[in-house]
Amino acid sequence: DPDFVQMLVDEAKLAVQLQHVNIAQIFDLGRVGDTYYITMEYVDGGDLYRLLRTAAEKDLPMPIETAVHIAKEVCAGLDYAHTKHDDMGRPLGIVHRDVSPQNVLVSNSTEVKIVDFGIAKAAMRAQQTAVGVIKGKYYYMSPEQAWGDRVDHRTDIFSAGILLYEMLVGQMLYLEEDLRRLLDMVRKANIVPPSLRRPEIPSELEHIVMKALAKDPLARWQSAHDLGTELEHFLRGYAPDFTQSRLSSFLGS
Numbered sequence: 001d002p003d004f005v006q007m008l009v010d011e012a013k014l015a016v017q018l019q020h021v022n023i024a025q026i027f028d029l030g031r032v033g034d035t036y037y038i039t040m041e042y043v044d045g046g047d048l049y050r051l052l053r054t055a056a057e058k059d060l061p062m063p064i065e066t067a068v069h070i071a072k073e074v075c076a077g078l079d080y081a082h083t084k085h086d087d088m089g090r091p092l093g094i095v096h097r098d099v100s101p102q103n104v105l106v107s108n109s110t111e112v113k114i115v116d117f118g119i120a121k122a123a124m125r126a127q128q129t130a131v132g133v134i135k136g137k138y139y140y141m142s143p144e145q146a147w148g149d150r151v152d153h154r155t156d157i158f159s160a161g162i163l164l165y166e167m168l169v170g171q172m173l174y175l176e177e178d179l180r181r182l183l184d185m186v187r188k189a190n191i192v193p194p195s196l197r198r199p200e201i202p203s204e205l206e207h208i209v210m211k212a213l214a215k216d217p218l219a220r221w222q223s224a225h226d227l228g229t230e231l232e233h234f235l236r237g238y239a240p241d242f243t244q245s246r247l248s249s250f251l252g253s
Contacts, residue, residue: 008036014094015040015117018084022077024105024113040115045108048163049101051251056170064201065239066250067167068231073112074104074160075228081117082153082224095151099159100140101166108251110244138182139174143215146186154217157227161212161220164231168209169197189215205234 012029015038019025025041048070055062081094096103096117103116138146142158145151162173173191176182191213195201208230214220221227235242 005036008038011117012038014092017086017092018081018094018117020077020080021111022073022113023081024115041113043105043107043111043113043115045106045111045251047102048104048106048167051106052101052166052170055250061170061198062167063246063250064168064205065235065242066247067164068205068235068238069242069244069247070104070106070112070167071160071164072228072231072235074099074114074163075224075231077112077114078153078156078160079224079228081114082156095153096156096159097145097151098137098140099156099163100137101163102137104163106247106251108248110247110251138179138186139172141186142217143187143189144217146183152217153224154220154222157212157220157224158214158217160224160227161209164209165191165194165213168194168201168205171197189213202234202238205238208234 009029012026015023015026016029024043026038027041028039030037030039052062078096078099081096084092084094086092094117096114098116099114103114105111105113105115107113140159140162142151142155145155165173174182174185176185191210193206194209195203195206208227211219212221212227221230239246
């Protein structure tokens with residue numbers, strides 16, 4: 001499949017430039033016969049989807065400070081990618097476009113790493129994604145992405161907001177399997193505050209989450225750095241003694 005091969009090559013060209021503690025490192029792109037492959041860092045752990053599913057099966061809510069910590073780490077990786085420049089100092093304009101629980105890995109040593117920049121759109125790529133073509137996982141799209149409109153880094157901020165929302169409430173944001181109805185819900189983005197599903201969520205944190213999930217990109221946090229900074233400030237006030245050992249304890253629950 002030439003399109004898939006090109007997507008793989010594009011991912012490798014982008015990701016090999018990204019070296020950050022919160023992004024799984026790509027080492028090499030290779031080909032054996034007609035088979036292409038990417039060699040990447042091995043992350044000893046599992047993805048956030050598996051973590052959330054296991055917690056739900058055990059009826060074990062994720063501690064609020066743990067959810068905030070994971071979201072903060074995701075924001076750090078996204079901010080690095082969003083602000084990355086090439087060797088000439090030109091902004092690469094990277095947008096992940098598929099921030100979802102399946103693409104966030106949590107290692108057994110509590111590292112949080114974003115993977116799969118396969119559909120990331122960079123301003124300087126030769127192969128641009130056409131407007132009107134919807135790519136990504138529908139449950140984690142921003143409204144503009146679900147419309148097939150042009151997107152920028154703020155679509156990743158919306159998706160990161162969904163991750164945080166789902167970690168806090170312990171269930172998916174959109175409980176709909178019919179594709180047409182799901183897309184309609186994503187496009188409208190009529191999202192109920194998370195405290196209606198988990199009353200103990202502090203109002204300060206709810207404000208941070210709902211601003212990330214604003215339908216209008218102009219009303220959202222304008223950078224992953226801003227969102228991450230607000231989460232850091234909240235975490236310091238809410239759980240000043242938080243250490244990653246708490247995440248480790250939750251992983252072992």
